[in-house]
């Protein structure tokens with residue numbers, strides 16, 4: 223188990239945590255895209271649920287994702303303390319004690335799963351529970367400290383939200399939500415390794431075996447390119463299977479071509495560039511826009527051009 227604040231020498235909080243610290247534990251910025259992909263999964267599904275129930279389902283995805291992020295930080299408080307990027311989070315900075323974070327994370331997890339089950343259906347609730355458990359146990363506790371492939375397998379947790387959104391409406395899954403799952407699954411390695419190339423030293427300091435630390439930059443750049451190629455196929459699956467329409471088709475083709483150009487620039491570069499817009503920074507930023515665009519296009523096809 224990760225060491226307690228006292229064992230790891232983290233600051234012990236002198237004051238009760240502020241509500242802003244609880245919010246920070248949920249990683250709200252990262253979760254905007256998680257929630258958006260969940261919303262698009264819900265809106266792309268055939269059938270109809272009452273708008274209040276749809277809103278509740280999205281709220282549950284947001285709360286479940288926030289709960290998972292909280293439990294991730296509860297476990298990693300001492301690791302976060304060693305990295306500049308994460309040292310100011312509520313636990314390593316000593317603004318909150320680990321017990322409060324644990325209670326908050328477990329409480330929010332249970333609440334989000336039960337509320338989703340009661341508001342929509344228990345299949346969707348089980349998928350939400352699986353994604354929380356996957357992120358906490360498979361990624362955070364098991365794989366992250368052990369293997370440089372941690373995010374490839376562990377990243378599956380982040381691919382579940384569109385499946386949950388879809389299942390909230392239909393009570394099952396079919397080809398399109400599986401295709402959207404695969405798109406996020408294969409998108410995660412280029413998204414994260416691009417970032418890991420420019421915060422590499424942080425992970426090294428914390429002893430986390432991220433790919434650039436373990437296998438070096440050249441191998442990471444090659445892997446980014448490899449996963450981009452697989453992601454490109456995943457992005458085109460909905461087009462090839464005619465699961466989506468023209469807007470998605472054009473967006474996926476153009477968006478993925480640009481992704482490939484940026485990934486190729488990362489591949490060609492042999493070492494980090496201190497310049498602000500180095501290829502890896504550009505790819506990381508664009509990776510986020512890319513998912514927003516492709517998922518948005520799925521919904522436009524379903525609702526505007528139906």
Ligand code: HEM
Pocket residue numbers: 249251252253254255256259361373376377379380381406410413414417510513
């Ligand atoms: C295991 C998989 C993943 C890892 C290791 C990862 C890691 C990271 C890291 C370290 C950051 C830097 C900023 C921060 O910590 O706040 C980041 C940013 C971000 N990630 Fe990921 N990520 C993963 C999967 C995802 C998924 C599945 C999504 C959404 C579908 C996502 C969306 C974002 C967004 C939107 C940002 C930008 C946040 C901002 O503007 O500050 N990430 N990611």
Ligand SMILES: CC(C)=CCC/C(C)=C/CC/C(C)=C/COP(=O)(O)OP(=O)(O)O
Pocket residue numbers: 249252256283286287290291294298308350353354357366379380381382383
């Ligand atoms: C519905 C549901 C449960 C969704 C979960 C979504 C999910 C797993 C998203 C992953 C995004 C994320 C913040 C990864 C950070 O990795 P990290 O924790 O290794 O990053 P760090 O170095 O910033 O702590």
